[in-house]
Amino acid sequence: MTVDKSDRQHALRLTPVSRETEERLALLVAELERWQAAKNLVSSATLADVWTRHIADSLQLFNLAAERERWLDLGSGGGFPGLVIGICLAERGAGQIDLVESNARKCAFLRHAARVTGARVKVHPARIEQVVGSFAGNVEVVTARALAPLSQLLDWCEELLRTGALGLFPKGQHLDTELTDSARYWKIQATTVSSVTDDAARILLVRSAERRADP
Numbered sequence: 001m002t003v004d005k006s007d008r009q010h011a012l013r014l015t016p017v018s019r020e021t022e023e024r025l026a027l028l029v030a031e032l033e034r035w036q037a038a039k040n041l042v043s044s045a046t047l048a049d050v051w052t053r054h055i056a057d058s059l060q061l062f063n064l065a066a067e068r069e070r071w072l073d074l075g076s077g078g079g080f081p082g083l084v085i086g087i088c089l090a091e092r093g094a095g096q097i098d099l100v101e102s103n104a105r106k107c108a109f110l111r112h113a114a115r116v117t118g119a120r121v122k123v124h125p126a127r128i129e130q131v132v133g134s135f136a137g138n139v140e141v142v143t144a145r146a147l148a149p150l151s152q153l154l155d156w157c158e159e160l161l162r163t164g165a166l167g168l169f170p171k172g173q174h175l176d177t178e179l180t181d182s183a184r185y186w187k188i189q190a191t192t193v194s195s196v197t198d199d200a201a202r203i204l205l206v207r208s209a210e211r212r213a214d215p
Ligand SMILES: C[S@@+](CC[C@H](N)C(=O)[O-])C[C@H]1O[C@@H](n2cnc3c(N)ncnc32)[C@H](O)[C@@H]1O
Pocket: 042, 074, 075, 076, 077, 078, 079, 080, 081, 100, 101, 102, 103, 106, 126, 127, 128, 129, 144, 145, 146, 147
């Protein structure tokens, strides 16, 4: 699959970055293409417009909380949004994003791509439920993309949100159903913003989540 050059321009119009960051992102895309055949890191159907579908889609999350320095990405997969956020932090020369991913071959790619691009990331080859508690109080933003329904994300992130982290969860057309389902168990303070890459998608910003006493 060849990456479409006009897609790169389109993506960078949606989410502009510096020349330095663009070069690092191009290195990430090249490594993703190189590893994809053997490791199946993302859906192959999304590679032709990887800049819009994955790079800009991740950059817009960073832009929602760009002033924050300590990030955590759950279920990082092929590195979206985690590696892209790590690349943004590299330009700043400060901050870190921790990536939690249970799949060993994806972790190998995450480490390799971080080395090549200089992304400020730390990879944790682990299951979220076993390590997420150790980040409470230490992260300012938690992201999770294409990972799990909102109720599950809130279960995992309860302590992080209680200790001040902002949750940034990109969601598709089922967001309203997920909000209704989770309202049985959770009282949340949240807002949404429209996705710049997909008209049908929104990003949920969760500022707090309180478990209901009697669901
Ligand atoms: C559908 S992929 C999404 C990857 C990436 N966030 C993206 O948007 O392209 C979900 C990823 O989460 C990982 N994952 C799912 N459940 C997990 C768990 N309990 N602990 C750690 N990783 C998990 C899977 O291995 C997979 O790589």
